[in-house]
Amino acid sequence: MPLNIAVLGTGRIGGSYLDVVRKSGHNVAVVAEPREEQVAPLKMKNPGVDFVADYKEAIKRKDVQAAILTLPHWLHHRAAIDALNAGKHVYLEKPMALNTKECDEMIAAARKNDRLLFVAHTQRYMPAVKKMKEIVDSKELGEVVMVHDVWHKVLEPDKRPKWMLDQTRGGGMGQMDGSHMIDRLLWILGSDITTVSARVGNFTHPHIPADDTAMCFLRWKHGPVATLSRIAFDIGKGYTEYGAEYYFTKGQAKFRLAYGQGANQKTGVWIARNEEWTEVPIKATDSLHDEVTDFAKAIESGSKTPPIRMEHGRQVIEVLEASEESSRTGREVVLGR
DSSP: OOOEEEEEOOTTTGGGHHHHHHHTTOEEEEEEOSOHHHHHHHHHHOTTSEEESOHHHHHTOTTOOEEEEOOOGGGHHHHHHHHHHTTOEEEEESSOOSSHHHHHHHHHHHHHHTOOEEEEOGGGGSHHHHHHHHHHHHTTTOSEEEEEEEEEEEOOGGGSOGGGGOGGGTOSHIIIIIHHHHHHHHHHHOSOEEEEEEEEEOOSOTTSSSOOEEEEEEEETTSOEEEEEEEEEOTTSOOOEEEEEEEETTEEEEEEOOOSSOTTOOOEEEEEETTEEEEEOOOOOOHHHHHHHHHHHHHHHTOSSOSSOHHHHHHHHHHHHHHHHHHHHTSOEESOO
């Protein structure tokens, strides 16, 4: 039976969920968005959907089984707990929350109400990222020795909402981009990460009170190490690069995700053979559709565990917090103390 879903927030990609939910065979019953100018075109395209200004009005509806939250980062904690307490399963756009304390309170609310809390780390549904995990898991190139994960991009602060440029409200490139990169590494390499050392700051945009740059060094208990390199520069001051290089005991592989306006931007996966990169075929999929479908299937099956565990969402924030602590103190941070 199709689920009735509430979509809370329509900023950036939020509005696209109306089509994604339908494509997944479910219904958007209500959308919560206070900005009339934001929802006016959505109302025209979706005459059968109710629109309200306050998300609390949407989650109190008895005909709604689940809520998709695409709100600004600083609202994740309160809105997720409210939805869980209202008896709704929650699909929450990453990052999970501003800090691990908030994550713990959200996890407690999910358990108390016996509802799923799914932290939507979308990139693991992207074909190139999935293929890299397949290569790692297959052991065809041996064991992973080290990884270099990168996201170098243009910031364009004038095109971003003000909260994205305020670190106290979840702004900055750590929450925006670093959370994607940490998720990829934890998903592909494993959750037994032990230490973090980092330098984080707003070096390219010092007038903005949010981080734009980081270099992190991460260690895993079972052996691998990884660097995480991200920087957001001004237009014309760099070249966008997005992806990762994996170095194994018996080979080398990389993936790239097309991002930015550079002429050579291409999504793909490659393995190094005979001093040349050989492209690996990947199957095109709709990552958002697959993600929403997985969430809905978990609800329908009565699963107690969402496809992306809430503890994983918390660990991403834990690593992000550790990178900030390391940068402040100049010391390596040991996790799980």
